[in-house]
Amino acid sequence: MKLGPKEQKFIYHFGEMGSKWGINRTVGQIYALLVLNKEPLYADQIAEALSISRGNVSMGVKELQSWRLVKVHHKPGDRKDYYSALSDAWEMARTIFEERRKREIEPTLSLLRDILLDSGSAKTSEQDAYAQGRMTEILELLELVTQWSVDLQRIQPDSLRSLMKMGSGVTKILEFKDRAKGRIPESK
Amino acid sequence: MKLGPKEQKFIYHFGEMGSKWGINRTVGQIYALLVLNKEPLYADQIAEALSISRGNVSMGVKELQSWRLVKVHHKPGDRKDYYSALSDAWEMARTIFEERRKREIEPTLSLLRDILLDSGSAKTSEQDAYAQGRMTEILELLELVTQWSVDLQRIQPDSLRSLMKMGSGVTKILEFKDRAKGRIPESK
DNA sequence: CTAAAGTTTCAGAAAATATTGAAAGCTTAG
DNA sequence: CTAAGCTTTCAATATTTTCTGAAACTTTAG
Numbered sequence: 028m029k030l031g032p033k034e035q036k037f038i039y040h041f042g043e044m045g046s047k048w049g050i051n052r053t054v055g056q057i058y059a060l061l062v063l064n065k066e067p068l069y070a071d072q073i074a075e076a077l078s079i080s081r082g083n084v085s086m087g088v089k090e091l092q093s094w095r096l097v098k099v100h101h102k103p104g105d106r107k108d109y110y111s112a113l114s115d116a117w118e119m120a121r122t123i124f125e126e127r128r129k130r131e132i133e134p135t136l137s138l139l140r141d142i143l144l145d146s147g148s149a150k151t152s153e154q155d156a157y158a159q160g161r162m163t164e165i166l167e168l169l170e171l172v173t174q175w176s177v178d179l180q181r182i183q184p185d186s187l188r189s190l191m192k193m194g195s196g197v198t199k200i201l202e203f204k205d206r207a208k209g210r211i212p213e214s215k
Numbered sequence: 216m217k218l219g220p221k222e223q224k225f226i227y228h229f230g231e232m233g234s235k236w237g238i239n240r241t242v243g244q245i246y247a248l249l250v251l252n253k254e255p256l257y258a259d260q261i262a263e264a265l266s267i268s269r270g271n272v273s274m275g276v277k278e279l280q281s282w283r284l285v286k287v288h289h290k291p292g293d294r295k296d297y298y299s300a301l302s303d304a305w306e307m308a309r310t311i312f313e314e315r316r317k318r319e320i321e322p323t324l325s326l327l328r329d330i331l332l333d334s335g336s337a338k339t340s341e342q343d344a345y346a347q348g349r350m351t352e353i354l355e356l357l358e359l360v361t362q363w364s365v366d367l368q369r370i371q372p373d374s375l376r377s378l379m380k381m382g383s384g385v386t387k388i389l390e391f392k393d394r395a396k397g398r399i400p401e402s403k
Numbered sequence: 404c405t406a407a408a409g410t411t412t413c414a415g416a417a418a419a420t421a422t423t424g425a426a427a428g429c430t431t432a433g
Numbered sequence: 434c435t436a437a438g439c440t441t442t443c444a445a446t447a448t449t450t451t452c453t454g455a456a457a458c459t460t461t462a463g
């Protein structure tokens with residue numbers, strides 16, 4: 028694994044970002060390395076390229092697999108595990124987006140549902156009522172966002188790309204909807 | 216600051232989530248506390264409610280201010296700083312989204328632009344070419360996402376809510392667009 | 404079955420991060 | 434101007450997270 032200066036920079040950067048992204052430095056570096064390599068790599072190559080221990084690679088790869096960002100391959104007549112990253116940027120983004128939703132939003136959603144279930148009790152003070160109001164508001168927003176992101180996942184990358192390119196132009200669709208009040212608009 | 220069991224739970228949870236969200240436990244707790252309190256709180260109240268040191272509160276609040284999630288108030292004839300959180304869930308979400316984009320995407324964007332600027336050099340191997348291809352692909356995606364998120368920020372919360380409620384129905388707008396262009400209609 | 408070639412686990416060491424609390428710094432009423 | 438009443442800073446300490454490397458484990462060729 029000989030790395031050019033650009034690859035080095037990219038890998039180093041992903042390491043740095045790792046912490047901000049909630050994964051750790053090593054995991055970020057391993058991922059970057061795999062993204063840049065067309066050919067799958069096996070554990071020792073990764074360890075060598077990044078100067079980290081064999082055990083650390085094992086941990087990191089496991090973590091990346093739990094994110095569904097890295098897959099294992101086998102070559103006939105070879106017992107090693109070869110690892111590679113998803114190779115399409117859209118698929119990468121989609122996967123990261125989905126996993127983050129699961130890890131960052133879902134737990135809060137469950138908690139809020141739980142807390143607000145027995146909303147009959149304990150609203151003794153004005154304060155309590157306010158607090159529960161805020162929690163309810165947050166719960167509703169998170170539910171909406173979750174549903175939306177599930178919906179977005181269904182859209183084909185190509186359509187998504189066009190949609191994004193439209194930018195805030197999409198609001199025009201809302202105008203149609205409002206104007207039509209139930210009937211389907213015909214003219215563009 | 217007497218906290219009910221629900222408030223406790225919520226605050227504790229935000230502390231836990233803090234690490235996953237790239238802020239720390241204390242900062243998460245302070246934020247949760249402020250979100251739930253209608254009235255702004257001053258540093259000592261926060262320290263007491265959460266059993267943390269005065270200095271820690273200062274750090275945490277500063278961090279939250281840098282996220283634009285917390286504001287300071289002053290009461291006439293009172294020298295204390297009173298802190299409060301944004302009180303609208305949509306505004307909260309918008310702010311968090313925007314700040315995260317700045318912290319998590321922008322740096323990578325800059326780096327990739329930098330790296331790929333002198334794309335004339337050093338594509339010696341097949342590997343190098345592949346690596347740079349991947350970087351370019353990622354750069355393009357990030358640019359698109361960034362632009363899109365800037366566009367979304369411009370949309371009014373009300374419109375955004377309607378838009379999200381439509382879910383994958385928005386793709387219909389693409390059909391309009393395509394048809395208008397004289398392309399093959401995509402109707403189901 | 405055994406040895407070779409690999410992977411995973413995990414306890415301890417190292418590194419990074421968060422927290423405290425005392426001291427230094429501001430700000431303003433008087 | 435200065436002292437009271439706050440806030441901020443920061444060095445030391447505590448806590449948490451990450452990393453290593455050796456041992457345990459797994460798989461398969463022969």
